[in-house]
Amino acid sequence: MPASRELSVRGTPIHLMQDGTGPALLFLHGAGGAGRWLPFQERLAGDFSVYFPSHPGHGGSPAAEWIEHISDLAFHYLDLLDELGLARVHLVGASFGGWIAAEIATMASHRLASLVLIDPVGIRVDGWIYPFLFGMDIPEIVGTVFHNPMAALALAPPDQSIDTLALQYRQGAALARVAWNPYLYDPLLRRRLARIASPTLLCWGAHDRLAPLAPCGEAWAKAIPGARLQVFDDAGHVPHLEEADAVADAVAEFCRLQGAKR
């Protein structure tokens, strides 16, 4: 079981989970993934000291009114690294968390031992418009995000209480504040990806219907200098849930390799 704690990052209170020993690894979750310590994180904690914060407004972290733009979240996580006294980390982000991670990498590659993006959103891709999850009901969302719908059970809410529904609403609002329009991307990010100097692994579900391998994964691979693209055949948008062991092993191997190089 990971240790759980509350801390203040430059005045913004957040909830953070942490477990494992070894080089520091910061994991940034996607929408709906806050506070879900699953087999993926468990496996990584075997090799790394895994830090898993909830974004403000998600999970156990209260909403932060000052967050208006995706770059606010990127700065927030650079502040978290300072708060934790971590000079460099392996940075792993999934989906929305991958977007934040990419923004961080364009700002401060020198703080990253390596960068792993799992089916990130965040850039405008020619020929693709992200399906509008805000306009979908739960079955439609599951059908868009998951190749294996059974994997969605890991993210299912514990109940339908007012507190649970209010939390889901708060999470949706926190996401919408930075991602409603433009939807799921920052128009400036794609051009800036060329600034990323950290070794980068892109993990992609072959059946991602939100941000498909072609054209999205291919666009990312082209935009980040030297990025390696690894495809997971039995996964949709969330391979770290759908093929947790395989993705965790790929991430661990990549990060170990980059660590050894330095």
Place this chain on the structure above:
Amino acid sequence: MKFYYFHLMPYIMDHDEPSSWVTLSNRHYDPAVGHTLYNQYLDQFEYAEKLGWDGLCVNEHHQNCYGTMPSPNVMAAMLVRRTTRAKIAILGNGLPLRENPLRVAEEIAMLDVASGGRIISGFVRGISAEYFSTGVNPTHSRERFYEAAELILRAWTEEGPFPFDGRFYRFHYVNPWPRPLQKPHPPVWCPSQGSSETVEWAAKRRFPYLMVFTPIKRIAQIYGEYREACERNGYRASRYQLTVNVPVVVAESDAKARELAEKHVMWVFNTGLRMHPPFWRPPGYITEASLRRLLANPPVLPSDLTFEQADREGYLIYGSPATVRDKLRVFADELQAGILCTAMNGGTHERTLELMQLFAEEVMPHFREDAKVDETAGVGR
């Protein structure tokens, strides 16, 4: 009591789609049918003035068959030149949905000047689904609303040019020509669903509060909250600050009226307001506190509303003239509502005109103790 004829200008149709909003394909819209409908609906407005209605209400809605008035100011402009006496209430412009609120300030001023000061200007946020059809971020809705309202009110009342530097709207030169004719500005109304934040905001500014399609028990509760908010702000609410929008069906007999209401009023709730559930609740459109209040006492979805429940809870008024008079007494005497906005639909244009006439002749005259009162004096500004 004052009577305002209200229209949604619906494109009445039956369909099996999950939503009448946002995603119902506009291939269902036949412009030739729309031409006939627009002209019949405008005829109804003009007839309402002839019959003695005090006001005519238009409103803004986007991408649906429920109401085909994406620009209420366009419809108001047509009425300005075809009527001479009735107030024209625009209920309202969806302020946060506009990229430039100065366009609202300008258009309302144009209408006010052209109509000789007959305009009532509703300020609304736009309903939930409209954040899907316009792309405006629903988490900005409330703040954009307050900021746009402030800008428009200043544009109407302060001599220009002046600069405005808001979070969402920024101008170096605010200086609209024309200025409105009514002083200090056209009355402002707040049609709303009863969020405590809006009640407080409206009460503070003496802006009349309009409850739309709401069960009678909730109207009473919100009116109470509004009156209390007025007291807190140091004055007593005029009855003309308490307005209500209820569909009315009046016919020769209770049975005939019921038949028409079951079909035509229930279309508005069951089909017109049928919405894919996510469209009811865009993220951040309401505060978490409002959401919790809503979840603690969830209202029935309009698409699930039965006629029996609508009847029991006072979502509508129907009956013979005598029955309608009795039901209306509850609004006039118990709720102390000063203005009744009502749409009427008899199924055909001709039948609708008959209902309107019956209401004007057999119901309205019984509620005219205030015939000489100007309902816009001292309120809305």
